[in-house]
Amino acid sequence: MQNIKILVCDRCYDTPQEQLRAIVVPADPTPIINARVQDFAAAETDYQAISAATVIDPTTGIPIPSTTVLVTQAGLNLTDQPIGIPANVDPNAVMPLVGTKSYGVKLAVLSVSSTGTTVITVTCSTAHGLSTNSQIIASGLSNAKANGAYSVTVTTATAFTYTTNTVIAAGSLLGANSRIVTALIGLPLNYTQIPQTGI
Numbered sequence: 001m002q003n004i005k006i007l008v009c010d011r012c013y014d015t016p017q018e019q020l021r022a023i024v025v026p027a028d029p030t031p032i033i034n035a036r037v038q039d040f041a042a043a044e045t046d047y048q049a050i051s052a053a054t055v056i057d058p059t060t061g062i063p064i065p066s067t068t069v070l071v072t073q074a075g076l077n078l079t080d081q082p083i084g085i086p087a088n089v090d091p092n093a094v095m096p097l098v099g100t101k102s103y104g105v106k107l108a109v110l111s112v113s114s115t116g117t118t119v120i121t122v123t124c125s126t127a128h129g130l131s132t133n134s135q136i137i138a139s140g141l142s143n144a145k146a147n148g149a150y151s152v153t154v155t156t157a158t159a160f161t162y163t164t165n166t167v168i169a170a171g172s173l174l175g176a177n178s179r180i181v182t183a184l185i186g187l188p189l190n191y192t193q194i195p196q197t198g199i
Helices: 040-044
Strands: 109-114 119-124 135-139 148-151 153-156 159-163 179-183
Touching: 148 159
Parallel strands: none
Antiparallel strands: 109 119, 119 159, 135 148, 135 179, 153 159
């Protein structure tokens, strides 16, 4: 508030404008003592392990963890990467633009077919621009088990395949409302393909 030395009657008093008050910056928050970076790798990864009977400490009565993590010949811990229909992937939640690359782009699909296995083959009328492990979302196919979000394997400039969790009957899956678009879905640590759950 500042006195501007203008005298007015009682009914002419100005009401102070709250938005013009001086900005008071609050104090900095109390710092975290001995702050440590969260162990995201351990938090995001489920390791496979050999289970064994629970061992109880005879003195304290506390169970002693008895699992042994499986390790590959390369010295890496073995992890699960489930396959199948993706869980809780909403096509409307996929970001349309990352940097300068657009996603949610509809592919010019010419045919979608199954040979009676879990592999679905997609052929486009023009170059799809995908690479192996690129992601797509398929919808409106004649067999609902082939719909969903998948990582692809590129076979040619105009064709690619993706793998479902269950065997799809042989034949064409393309319908009037079929739609396949590009996607970018975040993956857990060290995963190269969209983790999926069985149905």
